[in-house]
Amino acid sequence: MDAAWGVSVFQFRDEDWKAHGNQTGFVEVIGLARKVRLSSHAVSVIVISEDLTFLTSFAERSLKGRLFVWTTRLLLVTRLALSDLRKVLSTRWTFSMMNTVALNVEENGRSSLYTHLPYSPEGAQIYKLGSWSQQFRLFLRSSFEIFPEKYDNFHGGYVNITSGVWAPFWDEKEVMAADGSKVKEYSGSDFMALDTIAKALNFRIRQVPTKDFVEVTQRVEERVSFIASIYYVVLVNRLERHDFTYTYQFSYESFCLSKPGLRPQWESLYYPLAHQVWAGTMTVLVIVPVVFVVIAHLRSRWDNVRTLDFCKLSLEVFKTFVGQNLTQSAFKTTSARLLITAWLVFSFIIGVAYRGNLTAYLTLPVYPPRPETVAELVETVERINMPSYGHDWKAFFTNSDSPVFQALGRLLFIGPSVHEGLNLVLEKNHALLCSLRYLEYTIAQDFTDVNGQTKLYIGRNPIFPSPAAWPIPHDAPYKPQLDRYLMAFAESGLYNKWIEDLIEIARRESSKKQEQQKKKEQGREHLDSGPRPLTVKHMQGPLMLLGFGLGAALLVFLAEFSLYWGFLCALRLS
DSSP states (O other), X not given: OOOBTTBOOOOOOHHHHHHOTTOHHHHHHHHHHHHHHHTSSSOEEEEEOOOHHHHHHHHHHHHHTTOOOTTSEEEEEEOOOHXXXXXXXXXXXXXXXXXXXXXEEOTTSOEEEEEEESSOTTSSEEEEEEEEETTTEEEESSSOOSSOOOSSOOTTEEEEEEOOOBTTTBEEEEEEOTTSOEEEEEESHHHHHHHHHHHHHTEEEEEOOOSSHHHHHHHHHTTSOSEEOSOEEOOHHHHTTOEEOOOOEEEEEEEEEEOOOOOOGGGGGTTTSOHHHHHHHHHHHHHHHHHHHHHHHHHHHHHOOOOOOHHHHHHHHHHHHXXXXXXXXXXXXXXXXXXXXXXXXXXXXXXXXXXXXXXXXXXXXXXXXXXXXXXXXHHHOSEEEEOGGGHHHHHHHXXXXXXXXXXXXXXXXXXXXXXXXXXXXHHSSEEEEEEHHHHHHHHHHHSOOTTSOOSEEEOSXXXXXXXXXXXXXXXXXXXXXXXXXXXXXXXXXXXXXXXXXXXXXXXXXXXXHHHHHHHHHHTOSSOOOSOOOOOTTTTHHHHHHHHHHHHHHHHHHHHHHHHHHHHHHHHHHO
């Protein structure tokens, strides 16, 4: 019915809701009631029934239909036996966890107020708030409000949570306890946040075992777990299955690739100068001897002197270009000396620049261009791997309007763990898509050598920043308490400080471990920290050039020798 005067009334006769095996009418009424609830900030709902089956069905359907949030007050008016009332209040989420009070009408004309407290000093219990009668009106037994707050203090109770090993957010390892038994020790930024919240709200953490990240959220959807205390990116298709806490962090989904191999060392002789500089230098190297020949030819016509041949002048120019001595007798005129002076200055500048860059190219590695954006990524790799939680991401990319994201979705393969994916990145033309923080932590911990170098790199431009939060059941009544503390962690910068500290610790531990391993293998106490000597690999360019020169000289010598003996044989025969 319409909410005239702020009141809506929905009536179900027994024959109506029992006649529908699929309870379609029930679902429609819950949907209409939810629309009324969404139209106001504060709604109170009164449910009147003395049928236990109806109340059970109502609890299930209202939960699936998301009828209630914590600010919605539910008053259940019934006439059940106390044992049945206790059972329905303690076993149904709508009645036990939400803001629900039951008014049970008794045979003596009085009515008792009950509520279920999931967490109290005595544990989970049905608490009698008071009673009501026409004679004495409302009588409350304690200072409790009629609708008490249930989640400001958990009174040391256990709260089921799910998580997964996803450092630096959540990590676990087995340690030896004082009694000799093995126990799990937890660390990570999200564990620190949860542990701080647990101390503030006075509850104990009980981790529900899961085999992968799909089960982590499945247990939340089933309400077996109250919190998945590890950040998940807030995606639209995930919101259909569960809610999220306050978005206390932004997840930068990034890709990781292997660093491109170094260019062949023999090419280092060519790379110090750009293509245009080489072309200009070679052109000048040809033009200068021609100019000298023209000057000498003109001088010979005026002064009647012998002209130097082109080969001799070219040899003189090339000698000075590589820093050899100059034959001054070849350049006697003022014009020729001015030209050779300009040529010497040009050769000096080019030579110094070339030698400086050559030294840098021999000693410092220069990597070729590498993919840094998503558009470059999808054109470069054969496959992109992502851990088991990536099904939502694949659906998101595939359904995107962006051609680049669609191509990314087609290349995305779900399955390998992060360590397996990073190994595939090193072995094949694959990429790994993962959270930036987790990639940084894993690479620092397991894929960095003792000198702090790694064969992997993370793309400079992440795919996009995504809000991230903890998954919780739809309309969880304890969400405001979690949001308040998570907001404080984010605004104070404490959460980011935890992550940065954990990554730095992992980097130091990895470096220390590899340094010890290297010392053990080398059998010495101190590592060589002097300058790195040039190896045959660095000097293969000049060695190859020398070998090429020797081979060319040998071929020319054999050709000259053959022509000489052929000429002698021809003279003898003639």
